Amino acid sequence: MAVKSIGDAHVVVLNRWRDSFAEYARYLDHDIARVTYVTTDVGRAAVPANAREVVIVEDLLDHAAVRVALEPAVRAHGRPEAVVALQESDFAVAAALREEFSSQGRKSADLHHFLDKHAMLLAAQRTGVPVPRFELVTGSAGLTAFAAESGWPVVVKSLQGRASTGVRRLGSPDAVALLDLPLDAEHPLVVQEHLPHRVFHADGVHLGGGVLGPWRLNAYQNVPGAAAFGPLAFALGEPVGSVEIDDPALLAEAEKFLRVLVPGMSADPWVFHLELFLTPDGEFVFLEVGCRPGGGEIPFVWRDVHGVDLMECEFSLQCGEVPDLAPFGDDEPVAGCLHVPLDRPAPCRVVTATSMVSEDGPYSEAIPSAGSVIPRTSGSYEFVGGRFRHRGTSTAEVAARVMATAANYRLVTEPVRVAVIGGRVEMLQAAADLGLDVTLVHFPDRCDPRSDALCENVFRVDLIAEPDRVVDLLRREHAERPFTRVLTLTEPGLLPAARLNAEWGLGGNSVETVRLLKDKALMRDRLAEAGLSPVRYRSVRSAEELTAFLDELDGVPAVVKPLDSGGSDGVTMIATPRDVPRAWRQVEESGRTVVLAEEYLDGPEISVEAFSHDGVHTVVALTDKFLGTGFIEVGHAVPADLAEPVRRQVCELTVALLDAVGLVEGPTHTEIKLTRRGPRVVESHNRVGGDYIPDLVRLVHGVDLVRLAVGVPLGLMAWRPEPRQAEGGAAVRFLLAEPGTVTEVTAPEMPDPAVSLTLTAKPGTEVPPLRWSDDRVCGHVIATGATARDAVARCAETVSRVRISTRAD
Template identity: 35%
Template sequence: MPDHIIVIHRWTDQYADYAGYLDHTAHRVSYITTERAMEHLPVERAAAVRLVDSTEEEKAVREAVDSLAADVAAPTRIVALQETDLDLAAVLRDEFALPGPGAEELRPVRDKLLMARRLIEAGVPTPPTAEAPDHASVQDFAALHGWPVLVKPRRGTASSHVTRIDTADQLAAYTLPADTDMIVQPWLADQILHVDGVFTGQRLGVWRASRYLNTCLDFTEGQALGSVEVDDAALLERVGALTLDAAGALLAYAGVFHLELFLSDTGALTVLELGARPGGAEVPFVWREVHGVDLMAAAFAHQTGAPDPTPAELPAHGPVAGWLLVPPSVPQPCRVTSVTVPDTGAYAHRVPEAGQLMDRGGYEHAGVRFRFSGADSAEVEAAVQRTARQTVLQCEPVDAAAPRRLVLVGCGNPPYRRYALQSLAAATETALVQPHEPDWQRAHIDNRFLAADTADPDAVTAAVAALLTGRPGPGGVLTWDETLLATTAEVARRLDLPHLTPQAVRGCRDKLTTRRTLSAANVPSARFRHAHDRAAAQAAAEELRLPVVVKPRGLAGSVGVTLATTLEEVERAWEQATTSSFPGIDPLAGAIVEEYLTGPEISVDCVVDQGGIHVVNVARKRLGFAPWFEETGHLVAPWRHEPWALDVEAVVTAAHRALGLRTGVTHTELRLTPDGPRIVEVNGRLGGDFIPLLGQLATGIDQVAAAAALALGRTPDLTSIRDRCAEVRFLYPEHDAVVRSLDVRAAAACPGIADAVALAAPGTVLRLPPRGVVPRLAALIAVGDNPQRCAAALDRAQREVRCSLEPYDS
């Protein structure tokens, strides 16, 4: 059997190219990662993917490893390339008896107190280091070594929780972090160098030394952090010798390392600490882009047992690299208001979007990032210093306790979404982005509006950012429009706001991707084939056995979906699927032919909060106009007593996990087949056809308010306060017609009717399926203690609808 390599991955940028490091067709490679970090992973080639809120949550990562071991195979290697993930990966290797550094081998490079002791034992110069469990120990250390001192975590990264203390009075005001072992060292005013490279176990492989232009601690306090490679041959000779001694003292295995050391005014070198991983910030990028060496590839090879891909050494007179990080003007959390980026010699840079929320730690999310290359250190340093002086990342603080604002992208058809905007505006301050001036929406948004082409992510991002900036509180973005879901997901990604990821949205929008993903995860769905022409569609139908369903890959509202019982009907259905259209949606290439699932059809609405999947609503779907799948109504009724309830929850949960749906309100459609529930499709948005309103009438759970809470980073209220029935019935003309008049006032007054909504204005042309798109006259919404009372109320109300129709001959 091929091996099974589990990768624990947390970066959102493309620090590592796993697909380039290992053939994912010859090996089974699975990933444990976060929703935001999935973007650059080869998930379509992965054996499996498990999402966690954070790779620092040990319980969640362990559960993911157990799940992968059960569903794929026991792991044969566990890989983690980011320093914060090294400890758990080492413990897991020990527990599974896997090759690679275990906890004891890793301890000297993770435990800074042990590290100092090992270096001293090896005769490597290092600063005095002591435990700091309380103020007295820090006071005693300062009395011996002098002020200032640095107090830092015994195990830590990126200068997190590192504090300089200058006096006894400052120490008295300082609070040691709870539940974190701390150490104390003297503060040294020396220059700090860092050395990055490969240790073979006996000698240094490829390596480079660089000089920080200030300190990592300064960076945590709001100053820019820059680094330039050293080209002083005499200094490099001494640095190389000390680096070899330090690596030999601390590393029991071959691997990539990142060493930091002090350079005093007298030229003395002192080792600060060594990490058994590639350097952070821009180090992996400049190595790959300037020197042609991928340190991440080397680290991956060492942890998987593959040959080290790096050369023995770099050219003696090659280019010199450097990098720069410019932090925001105010502490995080903050929102970007403007960015000034000069043209001062950087060959690459990453700039936060105006309006972007900045609330995550680590160098990857630190601010504006630059990379440099030049002929020598002096040239690169000059470029770095110029850029640092002229770059401004202007931000405004974000106060989590201040009022929040939610920006709605698009508003949908007023008759169908008026209730949703009312609910949204009642839950939070609401702003709107759409292409045209608002009319009926003004009552709910006031002047909080900007016009933008909602098909253009750049334009929508700018509009959403403008509506969020200049306010102290958090913000969010939301859409319930299927045609705008991909745009909104991209806007949320750029502005770092809670939302389904663009990748998750694509997995729902493209029904072919949905089918493939569910099939790979063994989630009960329909057998299917992708057909690019009529002959392929007919061949697929014969293989799957008639009858079959033929559908477009990317439309909505059941448009173009046809049941075919003969090969001739398959040919016509393929034509229907590939020529149908839905405003604002790309139909995508070809059509899907899939087995016809028998049994009642239901829809399931879920609220997904940080991966927790909560079923809040089940609707029984009414279908008409066979062989097309026109939705003529929906009934929400108590369902947890049904014999299929637990199976439905299990299948829906599995589908969400397979598709990576972790933040938002979703709408899933299923068939209750004789073999159990099977997925028809999953939508990454609120349900349409008034279904969320039915759910609120039946249970008291407001799905619109829940969607708003999730978009604003809050936990939604999912308390059910009643258990009734609610049903919507859509009225259609008996034939293609032009609406001359429509009056639903008498219907609205009928007992048991919660609302009667006119859907077709005078002059509207309604063409029945398959010629028209949802050609409805009106919607009648009833509430009752049981389905029978809803049906009786709807029957009475339907008789009270008054309309005048003129036959339409197309």
Template identity: 35%
Template sequence: MSQAAREHVVVINRYGRALAPYESYIDHDTVAVSYISVPAAAAEVPPTAASSVVVETSGALVNDADDRAVIVDAARRLVERHGPLCAVVALHEGDLDVAAEVREALGVPGDRPDDLAPFRDKYEMHRLATEAGLRAPATSPARDADDVLAFGARHGWPVVLKPRGGTGSTGVRRLSGPSEVHRIDPDEDLVVQSFVDAPIVHVDGLFDGRQLVVPRVSRYLGTCMAYETGRSLGSFELEDPRTVKAAGDVVERLLGALTRRPVVFHAELFDLGDDEFSVVEVACRAGGAEIPMLWREVHGIDLLEVAVGLQVGRPLEDLVGDGTTDADAVGGWLLVPPQVNRPCIVEAVDTAGAERSAASASVPAPGTMIHAGGGYANAARFRFAGATSQVVEEQVRAAAERVRLTCVPVPEDVLVLVGSGGEAYREYAMASAARKARVSLVNRSPATWQRAYCDATYHRTSAEGMAEIVSSKVAELAGGPAVGVMTWDESVVGEVAQLADEIGVPGASAEGVANCRDKFRTRTTLEREEGLGVRFRLVHDLAGGRAAADDLGFPLVLKPRSLAGSAGVTRVDSLAQLEQAYNTVASSGFPGLMNEAGVLVEEYLDGTELSVDCTVVDGIATAANVAHKRVGYAPSFEEVGHVVRPWRHEPWAGDVQELMLKVHARLGIVAGVTHAEVRLTSAGPRLVELNCRLGGDFIPLLGELATGVDLVGCAVDIALGRSPEHMPLRDSVAQVVFLYPERDCVVAEVDMTGCAEVDGIHSAIPLARPGQKLVLPPRAAVGRFGALIAVGDSVEETDRALAEATTRAVFRAEPDD
């Protein structure tokens, strides 16, 4: 089927693919599926999408008029590109209204604004419920404070004030009496309701236009309103047939009063006792929190898939078959929010073993920012399953009592961080930075996982765009909190140093970074200082390489002039090896970096290789962390592992510290955290290279695990003009090993869950994904499929843990021929 002949569907998306895998809901090969996404969901669009448009909206949970205009315009542009629409899909309640507007504006089948009004307008919903003979709290529009006062006088206090077209409990307020009634913004569209002091149940399932299909009735533990104030929220499914039938009958009558169309629904009822229920409200979408995942895992029905299927015109019976589920399975869930005002930073999570009784658990990592405005994403989240309602209720209640999410206020000082790096290698660093400062991220690609650690994110597409964003952010905050600028991304370290110099905030210095990025400048700058020089030549062709070899003698090291990560660095022991390796070294590359012309030919430095991380304040470098490198894939210098162990009493420690003082001063590095590579030669320690950024390969994390020194935190402190905390707190051992395939390949599966179960293993991290091509050195650098990090009291202890964990790693791949 040609592109032009394919049907065209637009998805208005706020969700990640783990929650809503649209590519499994709609065949993207036979249907042209376009996406209109908010920035946070942009990277979650399947690669098989016909188009992807990112829209900047107000950020409100429910799209306002300006948001709707932007989205309708985006839909028109997609129609111009891919042809008329046959369906518009939206799953989030805040997007239902705009999806209806797109359908109406472009003549697309499906719900229009009038169809949604009984669900989206809480006053209209309660009016229709009352007309249908259902019990419901008194409800009235509230245009101003006088309306609220009059309602309270007529129906009594307390009352509940809520947005007329809101979602969840956002903006819902309980007013105890007239003294709590303040001025109401005339632009707010509100309703006021009588307060009902009764527990709440929720009913979820499907409605075929006449009756309920596979409904499940659950009792809340806590309330949505209390959740916004730091109280846990959960629920557990009920089994009592009378209660289930009574609640289901109320919801069936309510839905029948609102629509004759099939819908996925989430209803809430006040439980008045004796199987009597009063209407709270109902939504024509799947429930929030853990409800869609719980249904998927426990009951075998994907409510989101059904919702998508209905919106693209599939009959309900085709989506749910005979409508049966596992009648013996009972589900429940729990959300534990922070207990301080948001925004805040997660400091620690104590699950008290709740994850062992849960069918599934998702816990935010320390350093995660929990933003203002509520929401469920950054809570500690648990799903439970059991044979009876009583069993599940006990699990939910026990977890609610024991689990604690300890949070602290967001720091006042602001760090403008340029470039996040990849999630696998740098999430720990983002978390550490967030604990130290309010992070504003300036990134090449739209932020996804990084948003959990950021106060603000900015997408830049060029160096000029980066400079403009950073400069304007610093100017915006002038006169307020301390502001710093930093990066750990080698590809922009020069630009960031230049900006720091121009703006007048602490940084390495643009000249110092240039001296380090260009390894030829490093060598020429240091050769005039006694004890720092290394014999070298810069050559521009193979003939020059031969001449350098004649002059310097073998063994030699060939290296690109200005790359990173050991890319292209090769040892040669003979003229034949030099001639074979030269072109490979000269043509090497590294993502995001331009290589300066020429190949550096250096004498080979014998001895143990270390990496040395230094804090630099006012030009004085202090060695804070030392890692022993493990190198493989000779003649390349692939770093296959690193070990941080006690080093301050080693006989070479003083000489290494002295070397760091000299090279930083000579190269002009005045502030920051740096990462040096050093060889302990027979003539004393010599510098291999110096990087004006945090080390990679988890080395800063190893340092923190082994010594208690948070190198990321030190870098943030220095960028903000504060004194770094670089004194060690302990002398443990931390080690990382990287796992490689046996040959070049295309990854089919990486599963490291079994590795994490080994005693002493701190982390087991997949580094490759299915479909990814891995190429081994020397043809490419870092062709790894996983990383294992171990912590212990000795190198031998961590070696044993890593050896055992390595045997448990599952890796499948197809040869790349």
């Protein structure tokens, strides 16, 4: 292990990479140190399995959000001894955390002249090395005046930014008016003279006090006719390579430059990534410098070719330890790398990516596989069109290989297009946030007005009455431009989605799995075969068969339910044979010819909200259920109030059920009765629960099941199968009223931010008799609290203050 002095202290690591840019598990003993990772959905896959805590945030740049998310880990493990961030984008947040906790690592003052481009140029100028002419400007007049003196073109830069983001080259005064960067007193820019020279970069380690450790000088390689020199060409959509230099004279000049600049920027030990120009007269001129390892393939080729891990060095320094390193010798092999941009903006789906690894080509590559989806990220070379690593015996040999790879690599991508059956606007918003092209098929009368703005196409079809039309319509769309996946979180969309995904080879749950969960009789058959959740049941086709089944129950009531419905639609309890004629009339009136009859399960009912990925099932939340008339649900609360042995039994039963039906991915909503004989499955669905349960789960466990259902199957979000602890409680309660026409509605003011009241009833609203979930037309209350019981009480108190008057028709 690289770091020896941390012991069992708490260490916080900010990580945004999915690839192995940093081999964290090798840098620190995670079985001893208490390591908390703050990462994103994308970066979660790179977190070592034995990390003590994993905290997911949407944006690592959001210091406030990171701090709030980190608080439970700080309470559990104490003040972090060190805060580590290896990517420059995360330095400012890491510095702020170090200052708050007095942790190891650089503070804001140490980093200012590395993160602010104007301060950087001033600091480099003070060391005495040549720098381009530059000026801080706050308006177009100042910019134009500088250019008039220095000559066009000029380069303008945002004060913060990396990987050539926020950099523009302006060729004339007309270009100033078209500048797409903010420019005013609050958003100044650095303008500097344009130097049309070759661009180099130097990477290495300063061991402190002017002592240089190992370092290498590289020349950027641009394709013939490139729109810009150096890395800026990559931002313009062109491949950019880099090759280490073996010219002794050039290396000697570079070393003289480094020995002035590097200790002048910081006398402390630091890992540097320096970019510089080389003039025709052989003079190096400062461009930029980072207090970090270089990006892209630089850490990889240093590890592979030179045996030095720059990320390990930086990790050690941020934990307060200086690595023991010697300078390279004269016989060091030559390394090089190449980055190829995507052929379209991410997210996109890869159609073709040609491997280039060969004896005369790159020794290693990171290229996307055909069919994979490239996520949309910022400020990183990780998710690009291709990354290639080269090595050889000379600069000329490696440069030729790099350019040959750039010329011959073939990448073809297409936009990520998904079909969504059923229009939860939260799902459409998640897809839009992830950058997907969405085609929506939904009920004509249920489209949210916001749907059109979130979708590429919207087709209005009755999903229940016309399932074949849904399939045919999407087949035509797929033939014109293929979908990457068909998604749905609505009951009537589950089978069509499974059929189309199977037909087109897009993955997902099988048609058989979906049928097993949709058809309640088939699910009972599978449970019986697996020896799970024993319940007496039978498919019945007549009142006589129903009566015979009731006789077999020896006085236990029976429940009659449709084979494939939801929302408590058509569910009836039969206590005695006298109830059979009435129950069967309801069956006939519904147009059904066969229903499921099963023994009534006595006991409280809960639901289990789970998420699965690659056949691994994780119970995310347990939900208490509150019933009103018959089996109609009138409220829910998270987390369910269960003793630990019962909770464990429920989780084990749910996982066994999902294994038994062959479920491989996505959210599930499983209803379970807690009987005296143990937990028994009522039914299960491969979708999220209704009744705002996903909102309760997000409020309490911080897990957005809807967003995961979109992002994880496409590879745009990572998922780790681990429990999510509850933070407080949340509940929902539905507003009910007597059947009839609403005449008056009065509601309290809602000053409490922990309570949200949604009223859908208004004068003229028709309130039907409460027969199934869709009859709850008056609105709902969602509340949070220190516990689920507190949230339920807040809901009840709010509901008691709402008055909905109706007139019987």
